[in-house]
Amino acid sequence: MISVDSKSDDNESLRFFCLGGGNEVGRSCHIIEFKGKTVMFDAGVHPGFSGLNALPFYDEYDLSKVDILLISHFHLDHAASLPYVMQHTNFKGRVFMTHPTKAIFRWILGDFVRITSIGEGVSATVYNDDDLADAFDRIETIDYHSTLEIDGIKFTAYHAGHVLGAAMFFVEIGGLKVLFTGDYSRVKDRHLYSAEVPPEKPDVLICESTFGIATFENREEAENRLTRLVHGAVSNGGRVLLPTFALGRAQELMLVLDEYWSENPDLENIEIYFCSALARKCMTVYKTYVNMMNEEIRRRFKTENMNPFNFKYIKTLRSLESFEDFGPCVVIASPGMLQNGTSRELLERWAPDPRNALIITGYSVEGTMAKTILTEPLEIPSSNNPDIMIPRRLSVDEISFAAHVDYEQNSQFIDLVSPKNIILVHGEINPMGRLKSALLSKYAKFRKTKREVKVFTPRNCDDLRIQFQGMRVAKALGNIAEVKPKPGDIMTGVLVSKNFDLNLLKVDDLREFSGLTTTVVKERQTIRITSGRDLMHWHLSQMFGYVEVLHDNEEEFELKVMNDVTLTLEKDICTIQWTSGLINDTIADSVIAILLSVDSSPASVKMTSRIHSHDHNHDHNHDGEVKVEVKTEEVKEKEKDIKQKLLERHGDSSIETRVHRIIGLLRAQFGESFSTNSERTGGIVKIGPTEAKINFMDLTAECSSNILKIRIEQIMNRATDLAAPLAQKTKVM
Ligand SMILES: [Zn+2]
Numbered sequence: 001m002i003s004v005d006s007k008s009d010d011n012e013s014l015r016f017f018c019l020g021g022g023n024e025v026g027r028s029c030h031i032i033e034f035k036g037k038t039v040m041f042d043a044g045v046h047p048g049f050s051g052l053n054a055l056p057f058y059d060e061y062d063l064s065k066v067d068i069l070l071i072s073h074f075h076l077d078h079a080a081s082l083p084y085v086m087q088h089t090n091f092k093g094r095v096f097m098t099h100p101t102k103a104i105f106r107w108i109l110g111d112f113v114r115i116t117s118i119g120e121g122v123s124a125t126v127y128n129d130d131d132l133a134d135a136f137d138r139i140e141t142i143d144y145h146s147t148l149e150i151d152g153i154k155f156t157a158y159h160a161g162h163v164l165g166a167a168m169f170f171v172e173i174g175g176l177k178v179l180f181t182g183d184y185s186r187v188k189d190r191h192l193y194s195a196e197v198p199p200e201k202p203d204v205l206i207c208e209s210t211f212g213i214a215t216f217e218n219r220e221e222a223e224n225r226l227t228r229l230v231h232g233a234v235s236n237g238g239r240v241l242l243p244t245f246a247l248g249r250a251q252e253l254m255l256v257l258d259e260y261w262s263e264n265p266d267l268e269n270i271e272i273y274f275c276s277a278l279a280r281k282c283m284t285v286y287k288t289y290v291n292m293m294n295e296e297i298r299r300r301f302k303t304e305n306m307n308p309f310n311f312k313y314i315k316t317l318r319s320l321e322s323f324e325d326f327g328p329c330v331v332i333a334s335p336g337m338l339q340n341g342t343s344r345e346l347l348e349r350w351a352p353d354p355r356n357a358l359i360i361t362g363y364s365v366e367g368t369m370a371k372t373i374l375t376e377p378l379e380i381p382s383s384n385n386p387d388i389m390i391p392r393r394l395s396v397d398e399i400s401f402a403a404h405v406d407y408e409q410n411s412q413f414i415d416l417v418s419p420k421n422i423i424l425v426h427g428e429i430n431p432m433g434r435l436k437s438a439l440l441s442k443y444a445k446f447r448k449t450k451r452e453v454k455v456f457t458p459r460n461c462d463d464l465r466i467q468f469q470g471m472r473v474a475k476a477l478g479n480i481a482e483v484k485p486k487p488g489d490i491m492t493g494v495l496v497s498k499n500f501d502l503n504l505l506k507v508d509d510l511r512e513f514s515g516l517t518t519t520v521v522k523e524r525q526t527i528r529i530t531s532g533r534d535l536m537h538w539h540l541s542q543m544f545g546y547v548e549v550l551h552d553n554e555e556e557f558e559l560k561v562m563n564d565v566t567l568t569l570e571k572d573i574c575t576i577q578w579t580s581g582l583i584n585d586t587i588a589d590s591v592i593a594i595l596l597s598v599d600s601s602p603a604s605v606k607m608t609s610r611i612h613s614h615d616h617n618h619d620h621n622h623d624g625e626v627k628v629e630v631k632t633e634e635v636k637e638k639e640k641d642i643k644q645k646l647l648e649r650h651g652d653s654s655i656e657t658r659v660h661r662i663i664g665l666l667r668a669q670f671g672e673s674f675s676t677n678s679e680r681t682g683g684i685v686k687i688g689p690t691e692a693k694i695n696f697m698d699l700t701a702e703c704s705s706n707i708l709k710i711r712i713e714q715i716m717n718r719a720t721d722l723a724a725p726l727a728q729k730t731k732v733m
């Protein structure tokens, strides 16, 4: 690695802008800007608000700036406003998520649109089914552990635990590395991988802080407490309600309960229902993506040939219409926070009976019924008619199966990732504040050292900027890397910048390592032509054999000579363009020389009787006469100028260079059919049985075919026309 001196500019600061999910849980949406690139993470809604109020603060940011939007997982607080962003704002970036997230996203949001448009019209005013379908088609997918690069933004997806399809995104822009955790979990549960630690260390970690400094009971204890509670309630004739989001924790709870039922025969007659309009679709998705789940699930799937999501004791219900509520049972129903829908309906129905039990297993957002009922109020309002209060006598318990991290898991993960800057998001103000203090005191020992850790807790729409040193680093590639420099040595080479990556190369290595060549300079020359298309074509063909006609119509006439020299004729102005290089320069120069002489050439006059067989109506009239224009003084001056330049370019070249040029031109003409002798004083052109012996020194060719002989000599003469007379000089030698 070589450090490159460069003036640090204002672009070296990372801008972080929270449109939602800052000091709150819900409507996650975060923006990072660095070196003119913009990445957005997530586009959620807030479950505690409705309608447009539930959206992130999209009006506070120019979404047309966003290059890519990465969706961490399918939960509504991370993905539900995506159709709105894509269909109803000036956003025009690309959207990525994992395959399972995309598959599930479609069903979930379909359900979201349906449920909320029945109720308060939350999303009905925000987007509809058509928006969803249109947006869905434009979503691109990314595999776990694969890295995509778009316009200099590199990003990789890693397992985040949490729910099926959840991803952490490791993003790199211009050398700056950012890791966004999304919601993540480090506990290995029954079906998911736990969150991975990416192999590279980020400069900035954007991290969830949902549970602040809380400590979860361990997984085994939580499972035991759950099964004991459920078993107790149903044995007592009670009904158990487990409100969860339809996907994710629901399936995990089902895995736990199905196993427990199979171990407890006395429960055989007690039904477990999974009630959701999405139930069947959800199960299909889970069965489909078994290969994305952890080893244990895949092992069972493979060796026991059983899909763990083919449950023995769990029945699916589309809605409560088909539910026969006769006695003890367990119902897993969405939504998880009891805002409305099935879980709310069952809560209101079962709340008055003290034998019944409510178990909250996920995180409850401020402002939702799940959060309220944890305070064990004596009455709860009916969701259909808030004036009606329903007595609450059912038991309320909270057992966290939340697939988030607690303090221990979070701080351990942060240690492993060891970022210098931590931005906390996805947390209510108090838990987040406590987490910040805990982290700061943990890293207090590094204060004022190189390892100092900064922790930020920006609110929505705060403008956070983090400065980064302006030092840039270049990779030494190719021959230049062979040298082992001492620190402080200065190395010279070509600095190639591609999407922020800097590579230092020797010029000779340019093509191999960067795909660039050293001859990409485009040359252009314009001259006035009065003799028309056909003559131009004819003269060039005489010289070069085959001239490709790219366009020949009313508006344009375009020719291509020897692969890389193009001539475009507009009215009487001919533009010659080529990529500069020794051979191309020579070809272009001969083209120019030919064009300059076309008007005055006797061949032009002779040609006039032959060319009009194919009909063109420009420059020459139909009786085959060439229109002769008198060149103005100005035109003559310009031609003199061009000729002078050609002469300067070639006149001072050594004989060796000129021979090289002739060889180049003959090779361009005859390709493999042409070869030089070992002294490079002459060569041979062999076309079929015909052979021409060429002498570069006196510019002659010997050949049985007069046509070929003349053509070769013409080529050599043309080449030397441009330069000081080669033949004369060689004679002196
Ligand atoms: Zn989530």
Ligand SMILES: [Zn+2]
Pocket (backbone or CB within 6 Å): 026, 075, 077, 078, 183, 426
């Ligand atoms: Zn979340």
